[in-house]
Structures are given as structure tokens and as C-alpha cells.
Amino acid sequence: MKPTCHKCNSINFCTIGKPNHNIKNCPMIVCSEIEEKAFNLYKSDELIKKTTKEASIVEATGYILWSRLKDTIEFAKRMNFRKIGLAFCVGLQREAKKTAEILEKYDFEVFSVCCKTGSMKKIELGVPEEYTNISKTGYPIGVVSCNPVAQALLLNNAQTDLNLIIGLCVGHDITFTQLSNAPVSTLIAKDRSNQHNPASVLYTHYGNSFFTKDLLIKKKEVK
Numbered sequence: 001m002k003p004t005c006h007k008c009n010s011i012n013f014c015t016i017g018k019p020n021h022n023i024k025n026c027p028m029i030v031c032s033e034i035e036e037k038a039f040n041l042y043k044s045d046e047l048i049k050k051t052t053k054e055a056s057i058v059e060a061t062g063y064i065l066w067s068r069l070k071d072t073i074e075f076a077k078r079m080n081f082r083k084i085g086l087a088f089c090v091g092l093q094r095e096a097k098k099t100a101e102i103l104e105k106y107d108f109e110v111f112s113v114c115c116k117t118g119s120m121k122k123i124e125l126g127v128p129e130e131y132t133n134i135s136k137t138g139y140p141i142g143v144v145s146c147n148p149v150a151q152a153l154l155l156n157n158a159q160t161d162l163n164l165i166i167g168l169c170v171g172h173d174i175t176f177t178q179l180s181n182a183p184v185s186t187l188i189a190k191d192r193s194n195q196h197n198p199a200s201v202l203y204t205h206y207g208n209s210f211f212t213k214d215l216l217i218k219k220k221e222v223k
Helices: 032-044 046-062 068-078 090-105 148-157 172-179 198-203 205-222
Strands: 083-088 109-114 162-166 184-188
Touching: 032 046, 046 068, 068 090, 068 184, 083 090, 083 148, 090 109, 090 162, 090 184, 109 148, 148 172, 162 172, 172 184
Parallel strands: 083 109, 083 162, 162 184
Antiparallel strands: none
16 A cells, blocks of 8 residues: 555544545555554553654644744753754754754753764765766865764764754765664754755745756656
């Protein structure tokens, strides 16, 4: 079964406690055994239960009023996390510094690791030379690679309770999350063209035009 909940107006169905019988692949109908397995995990795994419970309380308390950073702080407090790691992009060092200062005011112990730690050359990872100095858009990006592996290992060594991603590249954030011992949440998602607000492109005519143009180019390439 391939769930496609994005095609359903969930507000009128699972959100109010009922499946959508108008859709053949509603998970609540065709995968009830998986839904039951999930429910049992909440009962048997105390960490999963606590994490979900505290997140729901934070959501309800600060709904609309709180920023994501405030949500993160309150969630970490309720989870009794004390040591917070920041895995940040060098391009967002100012944001990482400000985040650390705020967290420290709430008595968290903060550890941070820059993405360029280790100064590993991109060519050592097999990155073609044309991508190591000037990007295709003409922007200088240097010869040193991002290093999400070392970021994760260093924060593991610091024994953090929670790690926050601040602007890691798409893909690098995946590697970091995979290797992190502590749970990971994204505080800032990188989107250079939209002031690090990835959702904004969904609400603009430019965004719609851009993706339409991109798809048309791909169709021409296929032909």
C-alpha cells in the first residue's frame, strides 16, 4: 500500500477521528495493523511516549504564539535535556552564535560544530574539480568540503542530549542525523534563495513559474 494522504482533506477525517472511506488507500483502513503497531509502540516505549507527549503539550501551549526556537526550548526543558549541540553551516555562524546565547540564558550547556571542521578537501570525496572553486551560478564556494560526519561524531563525543541543525545542506543534514546519537531537530532549514524559509516558494507566483519551467525543460530533454 502506498499512502497518499496529501490527496485527502485530512481535516475532515483522521483529524476528527475517522478514516476516509472515499479513498481506497487510506492507511487507517488498509493498514490498520500498522496503525495498531504504532499505537502499541507508544505504550511499550517510554521514550517515544514521552517525546510525543511533551511535543503535543508544547504545541498546544504555544500554538501560533511561539517561534520554533521557543518551541524547541520548552520541549528541551520538558524532556530534561541539559546539553544541546548545534550542527551549523559556516554561512549561518551568526545565527548559530545568537542561538547559543539564547539557549545559554535558559541554562542549557551548548556545544557547536561548524560544517567545515576538519578542513577536508572536496576532491578527496570525489567531487569534480569544477565544483570546488566556482559554482555553476558563479559563486565562489571554496575547496573545503562540509563534514557532517565529523559534526555528528564530535557532538556524540560531547554526549549531547539534543542536537539542532542550523542550515546544513540538503544531504549533509541526512548524514548528520543518521550518525547522531542524540535526537535531532532542524531549527533552520537552508534555503539561500528564500532567506532560509523553504515554504515561502510554495506561496509565490515565481515559485510556481520556476517549477513549471523546470518540468518543461525536463520534458524537452526526454524527447
